[in-house]
Every structure is written in C-alpha cells, then in structure tokens.
Amino acid sequence: MAGIQSAQEGDLTRFSTDCAQCPRLARHLESVRAVHPGYHARPVPAFGDPDAKLLIVGLAPGLHGANRTGRPFTGDYAGVLLYRVLHQFGFATHPESVDRDDGLRLPGCRITNAVKCLPPANKPVPEEVRTCNPYLQHELQTLPPAPVILALGTIAHSAVIRASGLRQAAYPFSHGARHDLPAGGWLLDSYHCSRYNTQTRRLTAAMFEQVVEEAASLLGTGPSAARSARREDR
Ligand code: SF4
Numbered sequence: 158m159a160g161i162q163s164a165q166e167g168d169l170t171r172f173s174t175d176c177a178q179c180p181r182l183a184r185h186l187e188s189v190r191a192v193h194p195g196y197h198a199r200p201v202p203a204f205g206d207p208d209a210k211l212l213i214v215g216l217a218p219g220l221h222g223a224n225r226t227g228r229p230f231t232g233d234y235a236g237v238l239l240y241r242v243l244h245q246f247g248f249a250t251h252p253e254s255v256d257r258d259d260g261l262r263l264p265g266c267r268i269t270n271a272v273k274c275l276p277p278a279n280k281p282v283p284e285e286v287r288t289c290n291p292y293l294q295h296e297l298q299t300l301p302p303a304p305v306i307l308a309l310g311t312i313a314h315s316a317v318i319r320a321s322g323l324r325q326a327a328y329p330f331s332h333g334a335r336h337d338l339p340a341g342g343w344l345l346d347s348y349h350c351s352r353y354n355t356q357t358r359r360l361t362a363a364m365f366e367q368v369v370e371e372a373a374s375l376l377g378t379g380p381s382a383a384r385s386a387r388r389e390d391r
C-alpha cells in the first residue's frame with residue numbers, strides 16, 4: 158500500500174505541506190508564523206504506519222499541538238488520552254506523543270485530520286472541509302482491505318462519509334456507533350478527545366478505551382499486539 162506522498166503537479170489528491178487551496182486558512186497560518194516563527198504552521202501530514210489497517214481521523218491541527226510540532230495530536234492536551242489508549246491496545250510504542258523527534262511509532266495505525274490546516278478558533282468552515290476532502294479520500298483509497306476507520310467527532314465522521322462517496326443521512330454520527338462500509342471495513346465513531354470533552358467528561362477514558370478495544374477486536378489484534386508494542390518500547 159502506498160503511503161501519503163508529496164503533491165505531484167496537477168494531482169490535487171496528493172497531499173502537500175505547500176497546499177494553500179483554502180485562502181482563509183493560508184492567511185491564518187501566515188499570521189501564526191509571524192507570531193510563532195518556530196511553529197510548523199503549515200498543512201500537517203498524516204502520521205503513522207503506511208500499511209495501517211486502523212486510520213484515525215481527527216478534526217484539524219491544534220494551535221500549540223500539531224500546528225506547532227507538525228505531527229497530529231502531538232504536543233498538546235488533545236493527544237494525552239488518544240496516545241495513552243493507543244499504547245494500551247498496542248497501536249503505539251509509547252503512551253505519550255510529545256515531539257516529532259520522540260521516536261514514537263504507531264504499529265498498524267495512522268492518524269490524520271479531516272482538515273490539514275489550523276483553522277481560526279478550531280472551526281473550519283464547510284467549504285474548507287470539502288476542499289481538503291480529496292486528500293482524505295486518497296488516504297482512504299490507500300488503506301488495505303477491511304480497514305477500521307475511527308472518526309473523532311461529527312466533522313471527521315462526515316468527512317469520512319463524504320470521502321467514501323456515501324450518503325450522510327444513511328450514516329448518522331453517534332458516539333460508540335459502528336458502521337459497516339459497503340466497500341468493506343468499518344467506520345467507528347467517538348467523541349473527539351479534546352481537552353473540553355475530556356474535562357467535562359463528555360468523553361471519559363473508559364468510553365474511549367471501549368471504542369479502541371472494538372477497533373482492535375475488529376482487526377483481530379489485542380493483548381498480544383499490546384505486549385509486543387510494549388517490548389519495542391523498552
Ligand atoms: S485545509 Fe487542506 S485543502 Fe485547505 S489549504 Fe490546508 S491542506 Fe490545503
């Protein structure tokens with residue numbers, strides 16, 4: 158399976174960190190670079206195993222997390238629960254994701270976002286979700302047969318449905334839902350593991366563990382994969 162690659166001229170489905178198709182987001186990143194010259198502040202590529210059968214889809218980079226470090230859910234609160242639980246189920250070699258150079262690997266798992274650029278106030282407009290959707294579509298097309306896609310929140314869920322060419326009304330978002338995909342594989346839904354959702358306990362650790370456990374079970378992985386990932390961690 159091919160991984161996510163740099164843009165090729167004329168091929169708008171191939172992600173590039175030079176993409177500037179969304180004028181509002183490109184302007185916003187320019188202003189962020191002026192205030193934080195050390196930040197990545199560009200489109201953030203997917204991270205993880207190029208042969209992953211588990212694809213996690215978040216919303217968009219966070220200002221001081223992925224937008225700073227250049228790696229999804231890395232360096233801010235949003236990644237705390239995500240990576241701890243991925244490690245618990247063998248999908249990450251470490252329980253924390255601090256920096257792009259921390260040596261973390263995600264065996265069998267890849268993480269991306271529905272919108273690859275930091276949006277103002279963490280809120281992309283629908284047109285930006287649509288404009289970025291071909292990149293997600295390409296990511297889905299490169300997954301092996303019978304994958305599990307885990308959508309974090311309603312926008313990520315809708316982006317996956319759009320990228321899969323399915324009818325939104327036939328696949329409503331609901332935390333803990335499992336949707337059988339016509340092309341094979343499954344879409345699982347979870348509330349986003351944002352600071353707000355975890356601190357208000359809209360999403361508890363137990364709720365999120367249950368969803369990732371289901372992903373592991375569908376993929377036929379579980380405790381043995383977790384033990385193996387921990388061995389690699391030593
Ligand atoms: S959000 Fe996606 S399509 Fe829009 S500028 Fe960023 S990478 Fe390009």
